[in-house]
Every structure is written in structure tokens, then in C-alpha cells.
Amino acid sequence: MPSITFVHPDGRAQRIDASNGESAMQAATRQDVNGILAECGGSAMCATCHVYVDEDWLARLPAMGDDEDALLDGAAAERQANSRLSCQIQLGADLDGLVLRLPDRQT
Amino acid sequence: MSATSRTDSVTPEHGVPASVPHLGVDPFSTEFFEEPHPIHEALREAGPVVWLDKWGVYGVARYAEVHAVLNDPMTFCSSRGVGLSDFAKEKAWRPQSIILEADPPAHTRTRTVLNQVLSATAMKPLRSHFTALAEAKADELLARGSFDAITDLAEAYPLSVFPDALGLKQEGRENLLPYASLVFNAFGPPNQLRQDAIERSAPHQAYVAEQCQRENLAPGGFGACIHARADAGDITHEEAPLLVRSLLSAGLDTTVYGIGAAVYCLARFPDQLAKLRSDPTLARNAFEEAIRFESPVQTFFRTTTREVELSGYRIGEGEKVLMFLGAANRDPRRWENPDSYDITRRTTGHVGFGSGIHMCVGQLVARLEGEVMLAAIARKVGKIEITGPVKRRYNNTLRGLESLPITISPA
Ligand code: HEM
Numbered sequence A: 001m002p003s004i005t006f007v008h009p010d011g012r013a014q015r016i017d018a019s020n021g022e023s024a025m026q027a028a029t030r031q032d033v034n035g036i037l038a039e040c041g042g043s044a045m046c047a048t049c050h051v052y053v054d055e056d057w058l059a060r061l062p063a064m065g066d067d068e069d070a071l072l073d074g075a076a077a078e079r080q081a082n083s084r085l086s087c088q089i090q091l092g093a094d095l096d097g098l099v100l101r102l103p104d105r106q107t
Numbered sequence B: 001m002s003a004t005s006r007t008d009s010v011t012p013e014h015g016v017p018a019s020v021p022h023l024g025v026d027p028f029s030t031e032f033f034e035e036p037h038p039i040h041e042a043l044r045e046a047g048p049v050v051w052l053d054k055w056g057v058y059g060v061a062r063y064a065e066v067h068a069v070l071n072d073p074m075t076f077c078s079s080r081g082v083g084l085s086d087f088a089k090e091k092a093w094r095p096q097s098i099i100l101e102a103d104p105p106a107h108t109r110t111r112t113v114l115n116q117v118l119s120a121t122a123m124k125p126l127r128s129h130f131t132a133l134a135e136a137k138a139d140e141l142l143a144r145g146s147f148d149a150i151t152d153l154a155e156a157y158p159l160s161v162f163p164d165a166l167g168l169k170q171e172g173r174e175n176l177l178p179y180a181s182l183v184f185n186a187f188g189p190p191n192q193l194r195q196d197a198i199e200r201s202a203p204h205q206a207y208v209a210e211q212c213q214r215e216n217l218a219p220g221g222f223g224a225c226i227h228a229r230a231d232a233g234d235i236t237h238e239e240a241p242l243l244v245r246s247l248l249s250a251g252l253d254t255t256v257y258g259i260g261a262a263v264y265c266l267a268r269f270p271d272q273l274a275k276l277r278s279d280p281t282l283a284r285n286a287f288e289e290a291i292r293f294e295s296p297v298q299t300f301f302r303t304t305t306r307e308v309e310l311s312g313y314r315i316g317e318g319e320k321v322l323m324f325l326g327a328a329n330r331d332p333r334r335w336e337n338p339d340s341y342d343i344t345r346r347t348t349g350h351v352g353f354g355s356g357i358h359m360c361v362g363q364l365v366a367r368l369e370g371e372v373m374l375a376a377i378a379r380k381v382g383k384i385e386i387t388g389p390v391k392r393r394y395n396n397t398l399r400g401l402e403s404l405p406i407t408i409s410p411a
């Protein structure tokens, strides 16, 4: 069971347990992590599950698809090189300890 | 409701297990439209799965079961129609939708196209224009003071932004609301509402078929974007007009009912209007909560593709299952104080836009319209008062008002 950490804009770290195979977005909404809105429920159209991936983890994530890339342009907060959509990050043992930083806004 | 009964009899042609609670209520009747909430409660409390004698269909009204059915599209399919009519047994009243009334893998292809045409990225360039028109609308209505919040606001605002965003010509737009009302009535049973709507449908259908053609859609609009995806080979040139038709069917009336629901909430719950005024950034969630609270789209059906067990009840193949989205959105098993409109509630997970693969593809258009309209009200309007009789509009699928006379005063 991977556990992942969300870092809020104020620096507060929130560690949550996730199930294998669920997305980082699903783990976050199931446990009411404020800052992951996920309006579209993972349909890959809202970009309100935007996260900044901690630099140490960036290279360990599978590359993003073209859809995710295009959709990140629709995110409310500034897009950065380490921007990803948390509904597109599938969790497994390999991502145990993943650190995701939350943007200051999702809409 | 005393209509619940547990009988030992089995309806032979359907083989309904005796233990499924039978209910006599008609969810497509004017009594239901006027006052659905006590009946929703009866449906939820009768059991996780019920049988509706009136139309010979299963029903689910609790959040867990509605969510489960929405998220198992291979068992509970859409391709046999999301209304009462079973396309395997009856010809559809119009050529079947290639997104709403389709299953994977066919659905996946058309959905991918609309997902991109209506994504957050596609909304960004629309925001400032939608905002400006919402503010102009609020100013105009403040100058008038007293008006009908349905025709003059809930209808007028979407009509001022959506047809242009789609790229429609000016002429003939008066067909849009009647066509949508027809589409949503047609999901219902063969009652008077449905019969009347279909009987009068010919001119509206002709208008819509015409507007879906490429030459009638302005460059840069959603419609033109869909046709461009046919050039790219993602869909065929025959499919493009049908996908445009989906936006004509589902893109306008739904937001009229959504904005109408939100304004009706703010008019009834002044404490929530006060909260919104003190923090207009709550506008988007205030709209979302109105969608949960009123559920403008009340119901959709699915059809079983195989025998399946749902929460302990066996449902045979080829059965219609009616999902009560509005009842799920007020299920106390899922929501705290479900019957209160609370604009600071965490609304994530409500099924007012559906859930799973068919979850509303126009949700970002709807939220954009709702958010900017409510934000304009939050900044400019001090008070909303209901000043006349509130009249309900009857539709087999949509829940909303015919008339909401209000007076507003400036902040
Ligand atoms: C407040 C406004 C709206 C509400 C409450 C609403 C509700 C819904 C619901 C409940 C579904 C799911 C249908 C199902 O599961 O069978 C749906 C699907 C759909 N909606 Fe909306 N809708 C709204 C606005 C819009 C807008 C603005 C558009 C177009 C721009 C739109 C286009 C569609 C389409 C095409 C589908 C079918 C999606 C699919 O099957 O994959 N809707 N909507």
C-alpha cells in the first residue's frame, strides 16, 4: 500500500495512504485533501487536480500523454515544468513515498 | 408514502424476485414534479433496489447504488437508450446519439473528441467574454429591479453566450429551447408530456439537423471544432453533425435549469446569499451545490446487458434501471444535512452531472456560465426577494421552474 504526501501551499505536509491501482487524485479526494478539486472526477477534462511533482520524483513517473499535456494548459495556477494532473498518476509500490505539491488555486 | 409493498408474487414475464420492494409511485407525474423529495425518501428507504409497478422498471435511489450503476457501463449499458424506451425493442424517436446513447469502444472515440473540444483549456479564452456578459446582465436587471428570474435571467444569460460559442446563426434560435425540452421529455415514458412534445417536434428537428451542418457553423466555435476533428480523421464526416447535435440537445436548456436552480436557492436562503456576497470566490461552489441540491437533470435509465446482482438483488438481462440522481444527491447515507443548501459544502462526488464514462462532457461550460453569473450577482446584488407565485415547469427529465418573479436591489 503506497503512501503519498501532499504539500499544501502554506508548507503543511499531509501524508495519506493510497491503494494500489488508484490514482493520486482518487486517494486525495477519498481522504478529503483540500486543494485537489477533481471537478470532472478523472474524466481528464477539468485540470482541477493539478499538482507539482517533487523534483526527486519527476523522472520516476511515466511520461505524460498528449491529452494531459494539452489539458495542463487549462490549469488555473501557473503551469511549470513539473506540472502534472493527479488523476493521471496511477499509484503502485514503485511510487511509495511520492511527494506532490499543491498549487495555490485550482479554479 | 404508503405505496411500498412486499408481495410474494413474481411478475412472470420479468421474473422479478419477490423480495424487491414494489412501489406504485409515478416519477413522471405532475404530483412527483411538484414535490419529489418525500417520494425520493420513500424510494431510498424502501430498499437499495426497487421495482416501479407503474412502468415495469427497476429503480435505484440511494447514492451507493446510483454511483455503482453509473460506473459499470458494460453491465448497465447506454446503447439501448437512456430513456424508458429500449432501442433493442423499439425504434428510437430520432437517430440515436453517438455519445450519450453509445457504449465503449464506440463511445470512447466520440467522447475523446468532445472532451477536448470542451476541456478546461478550451474554456480559458471564453472566460472574459462570458464574464463581461454576465456583469452586463446583472447591471441590466438591477436597473429593472423586478423581473422573472427564469425568462429574464436563467434563459436570457445562457442564450446570450452559448449559441455564439457554438457558432450558430442568429436565425431560428427560438427553436433551441423547444428542441431541448423535447429531447428531455422524450427520455420519459409514453405519457402526455412525451406524446405532445414528439407530435410538435418536426420543425425543431428540421432546424437542428440543418444547424449541425458545417456550412452553418461559424469558424472558431465548438461546432466548427468538431467538424475539424473529422478532417483530422478522429471521427467521420457523417459523425460530426451528430456530435454537434449533442451540444444543441444538452448544452442550453440544462444550464437554463442549472442557473435557475442557483438563483432560486439564493432567493430562498438569504444567509447563503450573504455568505456569497462576503466572498464571491465561492460562486463556483455555490453553483455546484445548487446542482446537487436541485439536480436539474433528475433521472436517466440504463439497460442490463446480462443478469447481474446489485446489492443482493438479482436483475435479469434486458431490464431497464432508472437512476434517481436527485435522490442520490440527497441521500443521508452519503451527505450531511442533505436537505440544506450550503455553499461551503464539499460537493465532490455529487451525481448531478452523472459519474463515470458518461459524466457530463459539457460540465465546464455549465460551471463557467454558473460561476460568472453568480459572481456577478455576488458583487452587485444586495438583496433578492420573491415577489409573486413560483410556478414549476413540467418535464420528464429536467427539474426547474416556469416562473420565478423576483425583485433585486443593489449592494
Ligand atoms: C447544469 C447543466 C448540466 C447538467 C446538470 C448536465 C447533466 C448531465 C448528466 C447527468 C449527464 C450524464 C448522462 C448519462 O450518464 O447518461 C450528462 C451528459 C452529457 N452532457 Fe450534460 N449537463 C449539463 C450541461 C451540459 C452542457 C452545457 C453541455 C454541452 C455543452 C452538455 C452536454 C452533455 C453531453 C454531450 C453528455 C453525454 C456525455 C457522454 O455520454 O459521454 N451538458 N449531462
Ligand code: FES
Pocket (backbone or CB within 6 Å): A025, A038, A039, A040, A041, A042, A043, A044, A045, A046, A047, A048, A049, A085, A086, A087, A088
Ligand atoms: S480530475 Fe479532472 S482532469 Fe483530473
